[in-house]
Amino acid sequence: MLIGEVARRSGVSTRMLRHYDSLGLVRPTGRTVGNYREYSGDDIRRIFHVESLRTLGLSLRDIGRALQDPGFEPAALVGDLIRRTEERIATEQELLERLRAVDASAPLGWQGVLRIVELLHGLNSPDAARRQQTVLGPAEDVPVPAELLAEAVLTEADPNVAGALRWALARSGGEALTTVAAGVRSADAEVRLRAVQTLAEMSGDEVTAVLADALKDQDPGVRGHAALSLGRRGVYTAVPELVAMIVDGRNDVDAGEILGALACDPAHAGTIMGLLEDELSADTSGSAARIRLTQALAEMPRTLAEPILNRLTRDADTTVALIASTLT
Known part of the structure; x- marks a missing residue:
């Protein structure tokens, strides 16, 4: 098949076919009586292989390597x-x-x-x-x-x-x-x-609502920052997380200050103080956590914190007892 017929049937221009020939990618293997180049069936199949690989974005050099090297690994x-x-x-x-x-x-x-x-x-x-x-x-x-x-x-x-x-x-x-x-x-x-x-x-209220959803986040850092922001906005749903932050030692100073401000509201003061007392009494709270909880009592309204601090002056943990004595 002559180059013009190959171009018509394959959709590859005669100029591109001559370019393939000059690069050695697809060279017509036959000759006519008049010494014109003639493409065989294998040559035409090779043209389609070249065009298929071009659609993958391979360069003509890469295509030549792929077609000429029997042991070529394409990975x-x-x-x-x-x-x-x-x-x-x-x-x-x-x-x-x-x-x-x-x-x-x-x-x-x-x-x-x-x-x-x-x-x-x-x-x-x-x-x-x-x-x-x-x-x-x-x-x-x-x-x-x-x-x-x-x-x-x-x-x-x-x-x-x-x-x-x-x-x-x-x-x-x-x-x-x-x-x-x-x-x-x-x-x-x-x-x-x-x-x-x-x-x-x-x-804004929409911002507060999004932050409230973040209190349920699995990451303690995300929960903690949401709780601090909500607490500063006077949102009491942040209280349990703020107490947990003191226990864990995550921004415990900021958490204590915010809890102290929230405890100034008589409607919520009892809940806050109760949570702090529960953590002080819990077997799971280690010495460091109890020290932080005792220090946080300094931020609470004096009339609410004083009875707890008085009891803590006799605490078995001497460090806790010393801090409570200093704060009373």
């Missing part, structure tokens, strides 16, 4: 191809997210578009100082969109940059609450913690 080549494809998809996904961010920010004119793109570059910079400056020093005419801040804060590992992002989000008027709240449901505990820390600096 490494396919693995490298998978990696390159994943990188390309990741790059395209990043571009798509940037385009969506630009579209969501509704910039006015090309200057607005360029400014949003500049902000995106700044927020994605590998340099933490530049990311922080992007948050703290945006152009007055185009502020950083709250949605971009919300997405950035959930992935930001640098504490200074994360603090700047939370500061900016707290002043965004809750526009990004949906995105931040979604972070509380992430499978990644680090993302959930960042979401709770961000919500702690935001206000």
